Amino acid sequence: MKPRFAFFAVFALFSLASPLFAEVTLAGGDGSSFEKAILVQGATEATGVPAEYAYLRKHYPGYVFTRQSLLNHKDRLYDALDFTWEGKRYTVYFDITEFFGK
Template identity: 45%
Template structure:
């Protein structure tokens, strides 16, 4: 009898241990997310989707099952930036990425290599690839995850009412910085952003995002 109770207690202990170590969480719609994938991640690839094209991205996956994906696509001297949003979830070792504007879902087989690296291999996508097998690794952007300054990500973009306010903000918070460039970004949520890139007086290159939706296209 004592042995039986001991085995029951041991089984319960192991069950509680593995349950507590689970990284799965249920969100709206009864979908599961793997919290090991939550955070800000970055990656890049060349020639896999389109020959001669380099694609860099920053993926922000939140623990409510939503994501924001910033792309920088470069072909020669030409560059294009875009932002996509949507929902994500997992089923076993398959990652689902639903894109709000296209209404399409891309699926990947994923494997968590360690807390800072995730391996993805496409299973089904609504676009074609130059490579026979499209794979990539997301790397956790640990520094960006801990940054609390406004404007360093699209999610924390600074709302302004004019371009003048952008430069005033830059002058106030980053005095004696060297302006490097400006880019317009249109997200799939009908939002518009200015991205100002500059070099601080300490020599560090940074970018600030400004939400210009309120006045974009209104004769500013």
């Protein structure tokens, strides 16, 4: 019973429907480039980064994580998440300027 509870607790923690993400909004583009980055708003580092991964789980179920990079582009900060999904490689860009370091 306890391991099962732990699984659901962790799942709830990293689900976009979780109250943890109640103040986090993802706006902007589809994340396919800097110009179309997903803007993470209303977050801290404790909530923003998990929201990024929850986004990937929702939009790319079963993805295989490769790496996460912190990038600076035109005076804005981005997380670039590299992964494979359905046999293809992807990078999704999240604009984290608002919450980086908070």
